[in-house]
Amino acid sequence: MNIKNWLNKKIEPVKIHYEDENAVQIISKQLVSLLPKQNRPIVFICIGTDRSTGDSLGPLVGTLLEEKQLSSFHVLGTLDDPVHAVNLQEKLHKVHSTFDNPFIIGIDACLGRLKSIGCIQINLGPVKPGAGVQKDLPPVGDAHLTGIVNVSGFMEFFVLQNTRLNLVMKMAKIISRGILEASYLYPVKKSFYPLELKERQQLP
Numbered sequence: 093m094n095i096k097n098w099l100n101k102k103i104e105p106v107k108i109h110y111e112d113e114n115a116v117q118i119i120s121k122q123l124v125s126l127l128p129k130q131n132r133p134i135v136f137i138c139i140g141t142d143r144s145t146g147d148s149l150g151p152l153v154g155t156l157l158e159e160k161q162l163s164s165f166h167v168l169g170t171l172d173d174p175v176h177a178v179n180l181q182e183k184l185h186k187v188h189s190t191f192d193n194p195f196i197i198g199i200d201a202c203l204g205r206l207k208s209i210g211c212i213q214i215n216l217g218p219v220k221p222g223a224g225v226q227k228d229l230p231p232v233g234d235a236h237l238t239g240i241v242n243v244s245g246f247m248e249f250f251v252l253q254n255t256r257l258n259l260v261m262k263m264a265k266i267i268s269r270g271i272l273e274a275s276y277l278y279p280v281k282k283s284f285y286p287l288e289l290k291e292r293q294q295l296p
Contacts, residue, residue: 103125103126103215103216105213105214105215106118106119106122106212106213106214106215107208107211107212107213108211108212109210109211109212110210110211110212110239110262110263110266110267111210115212115266115270116266116269116270116273117270117273118270119212119214119237119266119267119269119270119271119273119274120270120271120272120273120274120277121274121277122214123197123214123235123237123270123271123274123278124274124277124278126214126215126216126235127195127235127274127278128195129279132192132193132194132195133166133191133192133193133194133195134164134165134166134194134195134197134278135165135166135167135168135187135191135194135195135196135197136153136154136157136165136166136167136168136169136196136197136199136271137168137169137175137183137184137187137196137197137198137199137232137233138150138151138153138154138157138167138168138169138170138175138199138200139169139175139176139180139198139199139200139219139221139232140169140174140175140176140200140201141174141176142171142174144249144252144253144255145252145253145254145255145256145257145260146201146203146241146242146251146252146253146254146255146260147176147201147252148171148201148257148260149199149200149201149239149241149260149263149264149267150169150174150175150199150200150201151169151170151171151174151175152171152260152261152264153199153264153267153268153271154167154168154169154170154171154174154175154199155170155171155172156264156265156268157268157271157272158170160268160272162271162272162275163275164274164275164278165271165275165278166191166194168183168187169183169199177221177229180221180229180230180232181230184230184232195234195235196232196233196234196235197233197234197235197236197237198218198219198221198231198232198233198235198236198237199219199236199237199238199267200219200221200232200236200238200239201238201239201240201241201252201260202238202239202240202241202244203240203241203242203243203244203245203248203251203252204240204243204244205240205243205244206243208240209240209241209242209243209259210240210259210263211239211240212237212238212239212240212263212266212267213236213237213238213239213240214235214236214237215235215236216234216235217233217234217235217236218231218232218233218234218236219231219232219233219236219237219238220232237267239260239263239264239267241255241259241260241263242254242255
């Protein structure tokens with residue numbers, strides 16, 4: 093598939109509950125279907141903070157992925173070094189200054205309908221972090237993966253802070269397993285270098 097066809101291809105959004113027995117396989121296949129086939133750095137930006145239980149989905153996923161040392165993907169945003177509202181702009185700048193034309197997947201927790209709690213959504217287009225709690229933050233990603241951790245509509249900060257860690261951890265494990273499986277299926281390996289390393293290699 094050439095670049096023009098990839099840009100024009102139709103990707104249907106996926107919404108799957110983390111308890112679905114095929115959740116890991118569905119997540120991995122959807123991710124591989126939306127990733128570019130040309131050699132671009134694939135960067136997962138896992139957004140959130142462990143200061144709020146519901147908002148810890150992103151850094152939990154990032155931490156689980158970091159432990160796996162993925163061969164195909166780069167990961168930003170962990171419990172040890174989170175990407176959150178205060179440093180988001182700085183982290184985005186770092187990604188774009190470090191990698192040559194990166195394809196970014198934003199991962200974040202979100203709020204939704206009661207019947208959708210526990211569902212994982214994947215589609216092309218950026219994630220809008222902070223939208224559920226009325227924060228004005230830059231959109232993140234060429235694609236996004238979000239997990240609905242609690243109900244929206246009232247006292248969103250309180251709801252996020254009082255979300256069960258058990259639910260968030262279970263969702264994070266399923267998401268990270270799906271991404272790990274996608275790394276095995278994705279045909280383009282992490283053979284590229286950050287910009288500064290490329291520049292060094294070109295020096296006489």
